[in-house]
Amino acid sequence: MSNLRLKILQSLLRVEEGSYSNLLLNSELKKIKDQRDKSLFTEIFYGVIRNKLYLDFIIDNYSKTPLVKMDKEVLMGLRIGVYQLFFLDKVPARAAIYESVEAVKTILPNSKKGAVSFTNGVLRNINRQHDKLALPAKAKNPEKYLSVKYSYPIWMVNKFVQQYGFESAETILNAGNKRSEVTYRHNSLKMTEKEFFQLLKADGIEYEKTFLDSFFRLKKINNPAATQVFKKGGAYIQGTSAGLASLLLDVKEGMQVLDLAAAPGGKTTHLAEIMNNTGEITALDISQHRLNLVSDNLSRLGVTNVNLKIADAAKYEDDKKYDRILADLPCSGLGLISSKPEIKWEKDRSVIRKMADLQYRILNNNLSKLKKNGQLLYSTCTLTREENQDLIERILQENSDFKLMDLNIKLNEISSLTIENKNKYLELLPGEVDSEGFFFALLKKVESD
Numbered sequence: 001m002s003n004l005r006l007k008i009l010q011s012l013l014r015v016e017e018g019s020y021s022n023l024l025l026n027s028e029l030k031k032i033k034d035q036r037d038k039s040l041f042t043e044i045f046y047g048v049i050r051n052k053l054y055l056d057f058i059i060d061n062y063s064k065t066p067l068v069k070m071d072k073e074v075l076m077g078l079r080i081g082v083y084q085l086f087f088l089d090k091v092p093a094r095a096a097i098y099e100s101v102e103a104v105k106t107i108l109p110n111s112k113k114g115a116v117s118f119t120n121g122v123l124r125n126i127n128r129q130h131d132k133l134a135l136p137a138k139a140k141n142p143e144k145y146l147s148v149k150y151s152y153p154i155w156m157v158n159k160f161v162q163q164y165g166f167e168s169a170e171t172i173l174n175a176g177n178k179r180s181e182v183t184y185r186h187n188s189l190k191m192t193e194k195e196f197f198q199l200l201k202a203d204g205i206e207y208e209k210t211f212l213d214s215f216f217r218l219k220k221i222n223n224p225a226a227t228q229v230f231k232k233g234g235a236y237i238q239g240t241s242a243g244l245a246s247l248l249l250d251v252k253e254g255m256q257v258l259d260l261a262a263a264p265g266g267k268t269t270h271l272a273e274i275m276n277n278t279g280e281i282t283a284l285d286i287s288q289h290r291l292n293l294v295s296d297n298l299s300r301l302g303v304t305n306v307n308l309k310i311a312d313a314a315k316y317e318d319d320k321k322y323d324r325i326l327a328d329l330p331c332s333g334l335g336l337i338s339s340k341p342e343i344k345w346e347k348d349r350s351v352i353r354k355m356a357d358l359q360y361r362i363l364n365n366n367l368s369k370l371k372k373n374g375q376l377l378y379s380t381c382t383l384t385r386e387e388n389q390d391l392i393e394r395i396l397q398e399n400s401d402f403k404l405m406d407l408n409i410k411l412n413e414i415s416s417l418t419i420e421n422k423n424k425y426l427e428l429l430p431g432e433v434d435s436e437g438f439f440f441a442l443l444k445k446v447e448s449d
């Protein structure tokens with residue numbers, strides 16, 4: 001078991017250095033045989049990433065040494081220990097402390113014995129005074145209170161409170177801390193729905209329906225990319241909110257479609273499925289490595305109508321005119337925190353400006369490629385006005401030949417989602433919908449140029 005805490009400690013340090021949590025977790029879980037160890041690994045690994053600020057608040061309260069002066073291995077070991085003491089009823093306090101200290105001892109050189117006894121001392125102290133911890137006063141500093149309680153950087157809390165008010169911000173922060181469940185999109189290009197269900201049953205996978213007919217939420221699954229249905233191309237792992245994009249764009253068989261930022265190919269392959277592999281999808285991405293992921297997905301899912309191109313969409317040139325454009329653009333990702341909790345810590349406020357600028361340049365460069373009456377769906381997995389509403393308003397102001405379409409009627413036709421929405425665009429907030437945060441706006445070209 002101490003080996004497990006050590007592996008968690010090593011993995012968390014790698015996430016701090018920039019590794020993707022989901023990829024790292026998948027590869028670590030493959031090396032663990034015992035089912036309970038897999039679950040404990042996942043719980044502590046994601047728990048520490050999610051609650052980092054809260055755990056640091058606790059450690060800082062009980063340690064005389066400031067956090068910045070601690071070795072990174074010690075600080076991470078403390079977080080692992082405190083997470084178990086505060087969040088995991090099933091792990092006895094003695095075991096939580098012992099295993100965490102052992103992990104720190106193994107990872108540190110012998111010369112750092114003092115740091116090991118320091119870790120032990122701080123954890124014992126926290127365990128003794130567990131009940132005395134006080135959060136920042138809600139009345140005095142509501143945003144600091146939210147930041148510590150839900151463990152989010154203060155700039156993100158300020159942003160959500162400023163845009164949505166205290167109550168909705170709290171709902172969003174809370175939802176971002178719940179572990180997102182895996183959703184499969186059934187891919188009808190490879191198998192019928194009947195075969196899809198048969199394979200799920202054969203693998204003993206339980207599922208439930210979602211607000212989209214072909215999306216199913218999986219129960220208790222550790223490696224969704226290792227099932228028969230996945231390997232045979234009958235399923236793509238995709239969030240339900242993301243699944244709305246290709247449906248809202250209203251593509252038809254035989255159309256010419258431009259996908260401006262395609263990798264890893266979730267929406268491209270969904271569009272291809274709806275178009276029944278007819279017409280053509282020109283799919284761009286700036287990254288060759290990520291385009292390789294699209295290629296793999298195209299072959300696994302039996303998609304044959306996609307032309308992949310490596311390109312910077314902000315500079316891409318093409319004489320062709322398209323019936324539809326999907327602009328699912330790079331963004332700050334604040335709607336995806338439940339599945340990628342490290343987003344909390346990797347970004348700072350400046351990412352919003354940078355992304356809004358890139359999104360503007362990409363849209364501006366491609367609007368002219370749309371045919372008359374053609375439609376462009378803009379989507380992001382984020383929740384900042386600058387990247388969403390403000391950007392679309394600017395585009396509409398500068399391009400009088402484009403009109404904003406009302407997405408509410410289409411939403412009712414394609415999903416069972418019921419949300420109160422007075423706007424023509426669609427904003428899905430985590431906690432208000434049982435899915436990731438997303439923004440959609442549909443633009444129609446109303447005059448020919």
Ligand SMILES: C[S@@+](CC[C@H](N)C(=O)[O-])C[C@H]1O[C@@H](n2cnc3c(N)ncnc32)[C@H](O)[C@@H]1O
Nearest residue numbers: 261262263264265266267285286312313328330
């Ligand atoms: C939100 S992801 C797209 C997700 C994809 N549509 C899907 O459904 O699987 C954004 C993608 O934009 C790509 N990207 C970033 N900057 C770009 C640019 N200037 N031109 C084209 N692609 C870009 C990234 O490599 C990334 O794959």
